[in-house]
Structure formats: structure tokens, C-alpha cells
Amino acid sequence: MIKPVPPAFIFILGAMLLPLLGLRGRFRQPYLIFIPLVAFIDLLYLEPGTSWVYRFLGYDLVFARVDSLSLVMGYVFVIIAFLATLYSLHVKEDGQHLAAFLYVGSSLGVVFAGDYFSLFAFWEIMAVTSVFLIWYRRERESLEAGFRYVLMHIFGGCSLLTGIIIHIVSHGFTPVGPLEGGWASIFILMGFGLNTAFIPLHTWLPDSYPQGTVTGSVFLSVYTTKTGVYALARCFSGADAVAYMGGIMAVYGIVYALLQNDTRKLLSYHIISQVGYMIAGIGVGTALGINGGIAHLVNNILYKSLLFMCMGSVIYVTGKRKLTELGGLARLMPVTCIACVIASLSISGGPGFNGFVSKGMVISSAAGANKPILELMLILASVGTFLSFTKLCHFTFFAKNETIRAKDPPLNMQMAMILTAFSCVLIGVYPRVLFHVLPSSPVHYHPYTVSHVVGVVQLFLVAGLVFMVAKAVLSPHEGIVLDFDYFYRMMCRGIVWLCTTPLNGLRLRIQGFFSREVSAAARASKNPISVPERAIKYLHLRTLQMLRPVARGPEERVRELEQMRWRLTEIRNIAYDENAYRGPMGLGILLAVIFLFLYGLIYLAAS
Amino acid sequence: MARHLRLLFLLVVVSSIPAGFFMEHEHAVFPWHTIPSMDAIFGGLGALLLILGVKIIGSFASREEDFYD
Numbered sequence: 299m300i301k302p303v304p305p306a307f308i309f310i311l312g313a314m315l316l317p318l319l320g321l322r323g324r325f326r327q328p329y330l331i332f333i334p335l336v337a338f339i340d341l342l343y344l345e346p347g348t349s350w351v352y353r354f355l356g357y358d359l360v361f362a363r364v365d366s367l368s369l370v371m372g373y374v375f376v377i378i379a380f381l382a383t384l385y386s387l388h389v390k391e392d393g394q395h396l397a398a399f400l401y402v403g404s405s406l407g408v409v410f411a412g413d414y415f416s417l418f419a420f421w422e423i424m425a426v427t428s429v430f431l432i433w434y435r436r437e438r439e440s441l442e443a444g445f446r447y448v449l450m451h452i453f454g455g456c457s458l459l460t461g462i463i464i465h466i467v468s469h470g471f472t473p474v475g476p477l478e479g480g481w482a483s484i485f486i487l488m489g490f491g492l493n494t495a496f497i498p499l500h501t502w503l504p505d506s507y508p509q510g511t512v513t514g515s516v517f518l519s520v521y522t523t524k525t526g527v528y529a530l531a532r533c534f535s536g537a538d539a540v541a542y543m544g545g546i547m548a549v550y551g552i553v554y555a556l557l558q559n560d561t562r563k564l565l566s567y568h569i570i571s572q573v574g575y576m577i578a579g580i581g582v583g584t585a586l587g588i589n590g591g592i593a594h595l596v597n598n599i600l601y602k603s604l605l606f607m608c609m610g611s612v613i614y615v616t617g618k619r620k621l622t623e624l625g626g627l628a629r630l631m632p633v634t635c636i637a638c639v640i641a642s643l644s645i646s647g648g649p650g651f652n653g654f655v656s657k658g659m660v661i662s663s664a665a666g667a668n669k670p671i672l673e674l675m676l677i678l679a680s681v682g683t684f685l686s687f688t689k690l691c692h693f694t695f696f697a698k699n700e701t702i703r704a705k706d707p708p709l710n711m712q713m714a715m716i717l718t719a720f721s722c723v724l725i726g727v728y729p730r731v732l733f734h735v736l737p738s739s740p741v742h743y744h745p746y747t748v749s750h751v752v753g754v755v756q757l758f759l760v761a762g763l764v765f766m767v768a769k770a771v772l773s774p775h776e777g778i779v780l781d782f783d784y785f786y787r788m789m790c791r792g793i794v795w796l797c798t799t800p801l802n803g804l805r806l807r808i809q810g811f812f813s814r815e816v817s818a819a820a821r822a823s824k825n826p827i828s829v830p831e832r833a834i835k836y837l838h839l840r841t842l843q844m845l846r847p848v849a850r851g852p853e854e855r856v857r858e859l860e861q862m863r864w865r866l867t868e869i870r871n872i873a874y875d876e877n878a879y880r881g882p883m884g885l886g887i888l889l890a891v892i893f894l895f896l897y898g899l900i901y902l903a904a905s
Numbered sequence: 906m907a908r909h910l911r912l913l914f915l916l917v918v919v920s921s922i923p924a925g926f927f928m929e930h931e932h933a934v935f936p937w938h939t940i941p942s943m944d945a946i947f948g949g950l951g952a953l954l955l956i957l958g959v960k961i962i963g964s965f966a967s968r969e970e971d972f973y974d
Contacts, residue, residue, distance in 0.1 A: 557963055678947075685952055747931050749931055755921060760918060760952070761952045771956055780968055
């Protein structure tokens with residue numbers, strides 16, 4: 299009898315063993331594929347209702363609690379982990395695989411977490427491990443984007459922790475579930491909202507995902523935002539504010555996607571738009587809405603990772619990432635081109651592809667819940683998605699470019715793209731595969747009605763006609779488009795100026811004052827008997843100076859004063875150098891971690 | 906060749922419009938669900954609206970590539 303374990307631990311253990319085993323060449327690749335397969339088999343043995351509880355500091359931490367929602371998330375997370383690992387098999391750096399496995403493991407940890415503390419712990423591990431998939435690109439822009447990513451996620455994590463603490467203080471240690479109003483809900487919603495890229499907390503996403511490694515961005519496109527959607531489904535389903543935020547995200551993401559030149563930035567804005575559909579369904583809160591939101595999440599994971607695989611392949615082969623530099627790749631990279639067209643039709647919701655099924659569910663749920671504005675917003679976003687992917691495919695694969703040289707990527711990358719494309723078509727043609735695992739089953743929705751199919755075809759045809767006529771307006775341009783991050787960057791620059799100029803000046807003044815006083819005290823302590831005499835002399839000197847500014851005191855005292863002034867000026871002139879403070883700060887943090895670890899050991903030994 | 910393809914596409918678009926007059930929305934909730942070929946209208950109007958939005962945002966938010974450097 300096989301006894302299952304929380305699937306998160308399989309990936310985390312797999313990641314830990316990777317550098318320890320030191321596998322190379324033909325032994326490493328089977329090991330990398332083996333881990334997601336083991337996790338999948340483990341999932342098959344998980345029964346709804348199972349849970350793993352660990353008592354810690356008087357709290358029952360539920361590391362894993364299995365139900366229909368966590369299971370569907372677990373399945374899709376593990377399947378895409380397999381496909382993304384297959385796509386990245388050629389990567390030789392163990393660090394990238396390690397970061398990816400820890401990231402997948404912690405995401406599974408969030409999905410199966412039964413209490414808020416466990417959820418928060420995995421949430422933070424997810425944020426920390428995912429940033430390495432950006433930094434491993436080893437370029438200046440990636441390093442900077444990674445730091446901005448971390449900063450935003452620290453803000454989100456702090457907000458989430460604040461909400462969790464308020465919730466536990468006011469409601470006790472409850473399982474992860476629907477939240478009532480109040481400050482706890484607001485903070486928790488902000489924490490979840492940052493990961494799901496609520497407008498205007500979304501800026502980290504289009505800023506960092508295009509800067510990831512070719513393979514890292516495939517992982518990134520899947521887990522962070524989708525765990526956020528999952529958390530919203532658990533805690534905020536049926537909230538009108540969430541539903542309308544979904545509508546805003548769907549339209550906002552599309553408008554900005556249409557303005558992009560960088561292929562992966564375009565895809566990143568589409569993540570915002572597609573996540574908008576998911577949370578619109580969840581916000582509607584009906585059985586069809588929640589099922590639609592989760593179905594769209596599953597489908598989106600498939601076609602969005604496929605799109606990142608395709609664009610990653612283009613970057614891997616050509617080294618070019620801008621639409622203005624691409625074109626003519628259809629004949630040179632046929633497999634990538636076909637996969638990209640399938641993914642584009644899937645994300646646009648074309649009949650026969652998986653997006654058609656779930657997008658229809660979400661839009662129908664908005665109509666069913668009598669939300670006309672939401673329905674119109676989602677339809678508008680559908681039009682934009684089609685326009686945007688017509689643009690992406692046209693300028694990457696079909697536009698004229700005689701100078702470009704390329705061929706399809708390595709076999710493992712091609713295999714991953716083919717399998718993912720097959721999944722998109724399979725669900726599109728046979729949606730019962732998906733309906734079978736949705737949380738509220740049985741699903742009463744029939745996607746292939748005549749009016750739905752004809753309606754979508756008409757929408758595509760007319761939008762395509764507009765694209766043909768207005769191609770010049772939608773053609774890509776060099777440059778960037780400012781988003782809300784402009785305000786954040788300005789605000790951060792303001793904070794840096796405040797710290798380095800006025801506050802640092804104040805610090806130097808205080809430092810100078812105390813240095814002077816301490817040195818005076820040290821001088822006085824050498825000969826304490828002379829203190830009254832020196833004090834009288836000093837007071838006399840000061841009085842003279844005050845009464846007669848031009849009067850000169852004893853020569854020795856004047857020199858002393860000059861020296862003090864010079865030292866003070868010298869201190870003031872020291873430029874602020876952040877590197878000077880990294881060492882002591884790092885040491886402080888290291889000591890804190892060591893003490894925390896020792897404390898934990900003592901606690902464990904004692905209990 | 907490209908010109909012929911464009912004409913063919915235009916023909917397909919135009920011929921698809923009447924299809925909407927021969928069917929009904931299964932779950933009509935809002936008034937626009939009852940208008941024939943409303944999805945075609947959504948496609949055209951939506952695309953124009955988005956192009957307008959893109960032009961407006963692009964006009965004041967576009968910057969050089971090295972703007973933040």
C-alpha cells in the first residue's frame with residue numbers, strides 16, 4: 299500500500315537532493331523528469347478529506363488538506379511542472395532546476411495549505427525562490443527587475459501577514475476559507491491581489507517576467523498568479539469588487555499588450571488580462587462562475603506556458619525579442635509556429651481550442667449573474683486578445699524578414715511544445731476531461747452551441763478585418779510605454795533622496811555632535827581635576843566670542859576649534875555608500891538566522 | 906495573390922453576417938443578446954474602441970527604450 303505525502307515535499311526534497319547527488323549528463327535528465335512523475339503518482343493516491351497536521355507553538359499547522367479544488371490545482375501544477383521541466387532539460391545549471399523545483403513545491407504548498415500560517419510560509423518561499431529564475435539570466439536588467447520583484451512581493455507578503463495576524467486575533471486560528479469583511483480581509487485581499495496582479499499592484503509582472511531566463515519565464519508564467527487566483531477562490535468567491543477588478547484587469551491588460559514591442563512583455567500583459575477573466579468568474583461566485591474561473595485557470599496555464607515556450611524558443615534561437623526585429627520565422631521554425639498559432643487560437647477562445655470552453659463559461663456566468671458591464675468588458679477583452687495575437691503571430695512568423703536566420707529549437711523544447719499544444723486541443727475538442735475535475739460538479743454547461751460558435755467566428759472575422767485595415771496603427775514601435783510603475787519608481791527615488799540627502803545629513807550632524815562630545819569627555823576623563831578650570835575658560839571664551847565676534851581667544855583654543863570644524867566638515871563630506879552598510883547588516887541578519895535556528899533546535903529538543 | 910486573399914477574406918466576413926439572423930441566443934439575458942449578429946458588431950466596435958484606447962495611451966505614455974536608465 300502506497301502512503302501518499304504532501305506533493306509539495308516531493309518537489310522540495312527533489313530540489314534539495316539535486317546538488318547533493320551531483321548528477322551529470324544522462325543521469326540528471328531522467329532525475330529531473332522523475333520528480334514530477336512521482337508527484338503525479340502521489341496525487342493519484344490523495345483522497346479528498348486527507349490532511350497532514352503538525353502541532354507547533356500551540357497551533358495546529360495543516361501542511362496539506364485535500365479537497366476537490368486543491369486537487370484540480372495540484373494536477374495542473376504537476377502536469378505543467380513536467381512539461382516545463384521537459385522544456386528546460388537542456389539547461390546545465392543545477393541552480394535553475396533547483397529554484398524551479400522549490401518554486402513549484404512551494405506553490406503546491408500554498409494550494410494544499412489548510413491554515414493561514416502554512417499558506418503564508420509557502421507563499422513567501424514561493425516569492426524568494428521564483429526571483430532566482432529571473433536573476434539566472436545574469437544581465438543587469440534582470441538583476442534590477444528581480445530586486446523590484448522582490449520589493450513588491452515583500453510588500454504583498456507584509457500585507458498578507460498583517461491580515462492573517464488580525465484575522466487570527468479576532469477570529470481565532472481558522473482554516474483557509476471564506477473571509478468576512480473588516481481590516482483582516484482588506485490586508486489579506488491586498489496580499490492576494492498583489493500576486494494576482496490587481497491594478498495598480500500589477501507592475502511587477504510585466505516588469506520581471508520578460509527578464510527571466512528562457513526556461514524560467516515558462517515556470518514564472520504559471521505559478522505565482524495562479525496561486526493568487528486559487529487563494530481568491532478560497533477566500534473571496536462571490537465578492538463583487540473582485541469580479542469588477544477582474545473586468546478592469548481583462549481590458550487594461552489587453553490595451554497595454556497591444557502597445558508592446560517586446561514579445562514576452564506582450565505575453566506578460568496578457569497574463570494580467572487572462573487572470574482578469576479568472577477572478578471575474580470567481581467574483582461572480584455562482585457555480586458556473588467558479589467553475590469557469592478554475593477551468594480558465596487550467597486552460598490558461600496550458601496555453602500561456604505554451605506561448606512562453608514558443609517565444610522563449612524564438613529568443614533562444616534568434617536572440618531577438620522585439621517584434622520590430624522579428625518576422626519570417628514560419629518557414630524556418632515550423633513546429634514553433636504551429637504551436638504558437640494553436641496557443642494563440644486557444645487564448646483567443648477559438649472553437650476547438652480550450653479557451654473557447656472556459657472563456658464562454660466566465661462570460662455566461664457574468665450574464666447569468668446580471669452583470670451587464672462585466673459581460674461587455676470581458677467581450678471587449680476577447681476582441682483585444684484576438685487582435686493582439688494576430689499581431690504577435692503576424693509580426694513574429696508571417697511578416698517579411700529576409701535577414702533573419704533560425705531553425706526549430708532542441709528536441710526537448712519541441713516535444714514540450716507539441717505535448718502542451720496537444721493538451722490545448724484535447725480540452726477544446728473534449729471538454730469533459732476538464733469538467734470532470736472541476737470543483738462544483740456536475741457541470742451544467744454546453745460550450746458547443748450553434749449561436750456560441752457562430753458568434754465567436756463572427757467576432758474574430760470582423761476584428762480580423764479591422765486588423766487588416768488598421769495594421770499600420772497596431773504595428774510595433776521601438777520604445778517603452780509607461781505604466782503605474784512610473785509612479786512607484788518616482789516614489790522610490792524620492793525615498794532614496796530623502797534617506798541619502800536630508801536624513802543622511804541629519805545622521806552625520808548627530809554623529810559629529812556625539813563624536814565631539816565623546817572626545818571632549820575622553821579628554822576630560824584624562825585629567826578630571828582640570829574640568830572646572832577648562833569649563834570656566836571655555837565659558838569665558840564663548841562669552842568673549844558672543845560679545846566680540848572679532849575678538850580672538852587664546853591661540854591654542856582657536857586651533858582646537860578650527861580642527862573641530864574641519865573634522866565636522868570632513869564627516870559631512872563623506873558620500874553615502876550603501877556597500878559600506880551591507881557587511882554589518884548581512885552579519886546582523888546572519889546572526890539572527892543562526893539564533894533563530896538554534897532556538898528552533900532547542901524548542902524541538904525540549905518538546 | 907495577397908490582394909486576392911484579402912478579397913476572399915472580405916467575402917467570408919460579409920457572408921458570415923447573415924448567419925446571425927437565422928439563430929437565437931440560447932440564454933438571452935440582456936437586450937443585445939436578441940440583436941442578430943451582435944457578436945460581429947462587438948468585434949468591429951470593440952476593435953475600433955481598443956485602437957482608439959491604444960492611440961490615446963500611446964500618445965502620452967510612450968517613451969524611449971532607455972527612459973529609466
